[in-house]
Amino acid sequence: NAGVTQTPKFRVLKTGQSMTLLCAQDMNHEYMYWYRQDPGMGLRLIHYSVGEGTTAKGEVPDGYNVSRLKKQNFLLGLESAAPSQTSVYFCASRELAGGPTGELFFGEGSRLTVL
Amino acid sequence: GQNIDQPTEMTATEGAIVQINCTYQTSGFNGLFWYQQHAGEAPTFLSYNVLDGLEEKGRFSSFLSRSKGYSYLLLKELQMKDSASYLCAPMDSNYQLIWGAGTKLIIKP
Numbered sequence: 308n309a310g311v312t313q314t315p316k317f318r319v320l321k322t323g324q325s326m327t328l329l330c331a332q333d334m335n336h337e338y339m340y341w342y343r344q345d346p347g348m349g350l351r352l353i354h355y356s357v358g359e360g361t362t363a364k365g366e367v368p369d370g371y372n373v374s375r376l377k378k379q380n381f382l383l384g385l386e387s388a389a390p391s392q393t394s395v396y397f398c399a400s401r402e403l404a405g406g407p408t409g410e411l412f413f414g415e416g417s418r419l420t421v422l
Numbered sequence: 423g424q425n426i427d428q429p430t431e432m433t434a435t436e437g438a439i440v441q442i443n444c445t446y447q448t449s450g451f452n453g454l455f456w457y458q459q460h461a462g463e464a465p466t467f468l469s470y471n472v473l474d475g476l477e478e479k480g481r482f483s484s485f486l487s488r489s490k491g492y493s494y495l496l497l498k499e500l501q502m503k504d505s506a507s508y509l510c511a512p513m514d515s516n517y518q519l520i521w522g523a524g525t526k527l528i529i530k531p
Binding site for chain 1: 520
């Protein structure tokens with residue numbers, strides 16, 4: 308039972324470099340999310356998807372792009388990394404939007420440092 | 423605006439009981455989640471409340487008062503492994519979870 312898998316787990320980038328974080332889930336969930344978590348702050352939603360081929364902006368979308376070409380995968384891209392994007396990134400998925408089955412399942416996190 | 427308020431840090435003794443409070447203001451309300459997050463790990467689901475009252479699940483219980491915009495997580499018979507951050511997350515009218523910064527719980531022997 309892999310659940311939600313994120314790759315890579317760790318990455319160090321230089322300012323201006325680009326990279327893509329991959330999230331894969333094997334639970335056939337419709338909804339997928341990318342969050343960032345910074346010290347002293349709650350999880351902040353970057354982008355999300357309500358199904359294959361759809362994406363939407365969250366609370367802090369600037370500097371990030373996403374794609375959901377396949378239902379099981381949700382990619383987060385940084386086109387030109389900035390030190391302010393140093394953070395821990397979590398991918399999450401859920402089966403339905405509401406109710407007790409609205410529980411989010413999280414990946415292990417990807418720790419990104421931008422120098 | 424949307425706002426979640428939890429204590430930043432709490433300390434308790436092994437074997438004791440602790441209550442972690444959460445007050446919230448959201449645009450609409452579709453239930454409230456509590457998650458546990460150990461340092462360096464991902465959040466994991468603890469409880470979900472949508473109606474007023476207490477939900478009990480083993481050593482953990484969660485309470486909700488919708489009229490007061492208030493919830494608490496009650497942890498009984500504390501164990502060292504309960505040292506973690508506890509995240510309160512109400513769900514707004516768009517079914518998005520709004521996350522508090524979390525309460526870091528330190529358990530002492």
